[in-house]
Amino acid sequence: MSVSATVPHAVDRIGLATVLLVALGLRTALGILQPTELTHDRDAYLGIARQIAGGQGYSSPASTTPTAFRPPLYPLLLAAAGSVFPWPAAVFLVNSIGSTLLIVGVWLLADSLGLRCWQRIAGLLAAVDPLLVQYAGQPMTESLFAGLVAMWLASAIRPSTGWRGDSLTGVLFGLAVLCRPTLWPLAGLYALIWIWRLAGGIRAGALRAACLRLPWAGVVAAAVVVAPWALRNQMVFGIPLLTTTHGGYTLLLANNPVFYRDVVSQSADIAWPGESLQSWQTDLAAAIHTELGPSAGEVAEDRLQSRWAWNYIREHPRAFRDSMGYRIRSLWRLAPQGQATGSRVWLSRAAAGFYLILFLLAGAGLMRVFLTGNVQRWLPLLLVLVTIQSVHLFYWTDARMRAPLVPVLVLLAVLGLEGLTSRRRAAAGD
Known part of the structure; x- marks a missing residue:
C-alpha cells in the first residue's frame, strides 16, 4: 500500500x-x-x-x-x-x-x-x-x-x-x-x-x-x-x-604483528599511532618489493598481502581473537x-x-x-x-x-x- x-x-x-x-x-x-x-x-x-x-x-x-x-x-x-x-x-x-x-x-x-x-x-x-x-x-x-x-x-x-x-x-x-x-x-x-x-x-x-x-x-x-x-x-x-585490489591490504592492515603489539594488546583501546603505522607501511612496501620485484602489479600485491594476512591468522589464533574483539568495539x-x-x-x-x-x-x-x-x-x-x-x-x-x-x-x-x-x-x- x-x-x-x-x-x-x-x-x-x-x-x-x-x-x-x-x-x-x-x-x-x-x-x-x-x-x-x-x-x-x-x-x-x-x-x-x-x-x-x-x-x-x-x-x-x-x-x-x-x-x-x-x-x-x-x-x-x-x-x-x-x-x-x-x-x-x-x-x-x-x-x-x-x-x-x-x-x-x-x-x-x-x-x-x-x-x-x-x-x-x-x-x-x-x-x-x-x-x-x-x-x-x-x-x-x-x-x-x-x-x-x-x-x-x-x-x-x-x-x-x-x-x-x-x-x-x-x-x-x-x-x-x-x-x-x-x-x-x-x-x-x-x-x-x-x-x-x-x-x-x-x-x-x-x-x-x-x-x-x-x-x-x-x-x-x-x-x-x-x-x-x-x-x-x-x-x-x-x-x-x-x-x-584493496582487499588484501585491508585484511593485512587488520591482521599483523605490529598492529597487535601497538594497538590490540594495549590496556585500553587506542587508534594506531601514526609513527608506528607509517613505519609498518614502509616495511610492508619493502617486503613486497623484495618478494615480487618492482613491477609485479596490483593483483599480485593484493594476493600476496592476503596470503600473509591469512598466514598470520592461522599461526596466531589468540591474536586474531583479540583483534576481532577490537574490531567489534571499533565498529x-x-x-x-x-x-x-x-x-x-x-x-x-x-x-x-x-x-x-x-x-x-x-x-x-x-x-x-x-x-x-x-x-x-x-x-x-x-x-x-x-x-x-x-x-x-x-x-x-x-x-x-x-x-x-x-x-x-x-x-x-x-x-x-x-x-x-x-x-x-x-x-x-x-
Whole structure:
C-alpha cells in the first residue's frame, strides 16, 4: 500500500521536504565551515576522478597506470560532476545525492515496515547522523554507499512487483557493490536462502514452481551492472575482478604483528599511532618489493598481502581473537578515537550521546523483531547487519565502516521507540 493511500500527499511531501532540507542544510553548513575538507583526498577517490576527467582513464593519481585499488562508482560520478563544476562543488553534489537517496530510502522503508507514523523521526535520525554528516564534507564513499543501501533495502522489502521491480532491486545492488564491495557477501547469504527454497521445492515435488519464484530478473540486472567493471579488469589485469585490489591490504592492515603489539594488546583501546603505522607501511612496501620485484602489479600485491594476512591468522589464533574483539568495539564505537580539543570535545560528546541513545533504541527494536515473529519482514535489513559485521570481523575496521548500517539502525530505533510509547500508552490506559 502506498503512503498516498493513507495520508494526504501534501502532509507527506512537507515532511519529506523538511527532512531533506535539514540533511542538506547540515551538509551545506559543514562545507562552508570546512571548505578544504571537500578536496582532502585521503582515499585517492578524487585523484582517480581527476584522471578520468582528464582523459587518462581509470588510473592511479598523477600517473597513467591503470588501477583497481578503489571501487569505480564514486570516482566515476565525481569525474562526471567535476567535468561541469569545480571539484569542491562536485564532491558536495555527489555526496548530497547520496544523502538524498538515504533519506528517501529510509522514508520508503518506514512506510513498508508499518512505521508510517514514524517516517519523520526515522528520516531525521538519518539526516543528523554525526558520522554521515562529517563524511559528507569529504571525498569519501560513506554518503553514497549508505544511500544506495537504503534504496536497495527499500526495493528489496517490497512485495514482488514482477520483473521490473526485481530488476530495479538488482540494479541497486549492483551499484552498491560498485560503490563499496563490502556488500558482496550478502549475495552469498541470499544464495543460501534460495538454495534452501529450491530444496523445499524438491521435497514438495514443485521444483519448477520454486525456480520460477526466484528473482532471476534481479540477478541478471545486477550482473549487467557489475559486468563492465569485471570485463575492464579482465582486459587490464587478466582477471575478471568483481571487487578491488584493496582487499588484501585491508585484511593485512587488520591482521599483523605490529598492529597487535601497538594497538590490540594495549590496556585500553587506542587508534594506531601514526609513527608506528607509517613505519609498518614502509616495511610492508619493502617486503613486497623484495618478494615480487618492482613491477609485479596490483593483483599480485593484493594476493600476496592476503596470503600473509591469512598466514598470520592461522599461526596466531589468540591474536586474531583479540583483534576481532577490537574490531567489534571499533565498529560500534560511540565517538571517534583520538584526543578532541576545544569545541570538538563537545561535538564528540554530543555524537557519543546520539549513538548511545540510537543503539539502545535499535537494540530494543531488534528484540521486538524477534519477539513479535517479524523476522521475515525485516530479513533484508537483518542480513545487511549480519553482512557488515561479519566482514569487519576480519578486515580493517573503524566507526565510519558502519555507514551502510545507518538505515538499518534508524529503522530499528524507531521500532524500539514505537514499542516504548505503546507500552506507556497501555500502562496509562490501565
